[in-house]
Amino acid sequence: MSMQKVAVLGSGTVGEVLANGFLKHGYAVMRGTREVQKLAAWAQGKANASVGTFEQAAAYGDIIVLALKGSAAETVVRGLADSLAGKVVLDATNPIADRPPQDGMISFFTTSLGDSLMERLVAAAPKAHFVKAFSSVGNANFVNPDFGGTLPTMFICGNDAAAKDKVTHVLQQFGWEAADMGVAAAARVIEPLCILWCIPGMLHNQWTHAFKLLKR
Numbered sequence: 001m002s003m004q005k006v007a008v009l010g011s012g013t014v015g016e017v018l019a020n021g022f023l024k025h026g027y028a029v030m031r032g033t034r035e036v037q038k039l040a041a042w043a044q045g046k047a048n049a050s051v052g053t054f055e056q057a058a059a060y061g062d063i064i065v066l067a068l069k070g071s072a073a074e075t076v077v078r079g080l081a082d083s084l085a086g087k088v089v090l091d092a093t094n095p096i097a098d099r100p101p102q103d104g105m106i107s108f109f110t111t112s113l114g115d116s117l118m119e120r121l122v123a124a125a126p127k128a129h130f131v132k133a134f135s136s137v138g139n140a141n142f143v144n145p146d147f148g149g150t151l152p153t154m155f156i157c158g159n160d161a162a163a164k165d166k167v168t169h170v171l172q173q174f175g176w177e178a179a180d181m182g183v184a185a186a187a188r189v190i191e192p193l194c195i196l197w198c199i200p201g202m203l204h205n206q207w208t209h210a211f212k213l214l215k216r
């Protein structure tokens with residue numbers, strides 16, 4: 001079977017950690033950026049790793065990972081809508097506003113629970129199959145984190161069942177159990193988990209935790 005191709009859109013830490021995670025798990029990865037030159041060193045010497053523009057990466061990937069600044073994501077996605085059609089789009093973005101945190105709480109530019117960034121992305125590229133994932137945990141925990149044998153929970157949502165199955169498989173490879181919270185609109189409550197996740201970090205410099213959904 002040929003290697004699955006993943007496009008990671010985003011030149012920041014989140015893009016780098018996820019790109020390295022996909023390489024580790026046997027995928028071919030192209031990272032996308034507006035400035036291809038700045039990622040050249042990342043790809044150098046790595047098998048199955050390449051760099052391109054957002055457009056080149058979106059055309060390349062079978063799976064697309066969004067690791068973009070939240071405030072830029074909607075415009076970028078709208079511009080790539082044709083390339084994203086029919087593809088799984090793993091959306092790790094959060095709608096973080098440029099305001100400073102208050103009492104340990106970062107703020108969002110989506111200001112009501114009737115709105116979410118991922119729903120805006122769905123509207124911008126309606127034929128893509130978006131799945132929210134990796135948005136509610138710090139990047140240091142993304143790839144096979146060690147919680148002493150306990151599998152952490154990744155809350156996911158999206159409108160396409162097959163896309164969620166694919167992302168669930170990726171999450172298993174990355175050492176997570178997926179908890180499917182339903183349709184894309186559930187991003188309204190998954191995205192704010194990022195605010196909750198950041199509070200121990202902002203207040204106590206504690207950044208190594210993850211969520212676990214206990215069941216009985």
Ligand SMILES: NC(=O)c1ccc[n+]([C@@H]2O[C@H](COP(=O)([O-])OP(=O)(O)OC[C@H]3O[C@@H](n4cnc5c(N)ncnc54)[C@H](OP(=O)(O)O)[C@@H]3O)[C@@H](O)[C@H]2O)c1
Binds near residue numbers: 013035066072
């Ligand atoms: N930090 C974490 O641990 C963490 C955890 C979960 C989720 N997240 C979310 O993951 C996403 C990525 O975070 P990050 O810290 O790695 O990177 P970031 O600094 O939030 O975003 C970097 C990416 O956004 C693109 N970008 C910025 N402004 C743009 C514009 N005006 N037009 C087009 N593209 C633009 C950059 O493009 P260029 O490559 O061209 O510069 C770059 O690829 C964010 O939405 C964040 O909230 C972060």
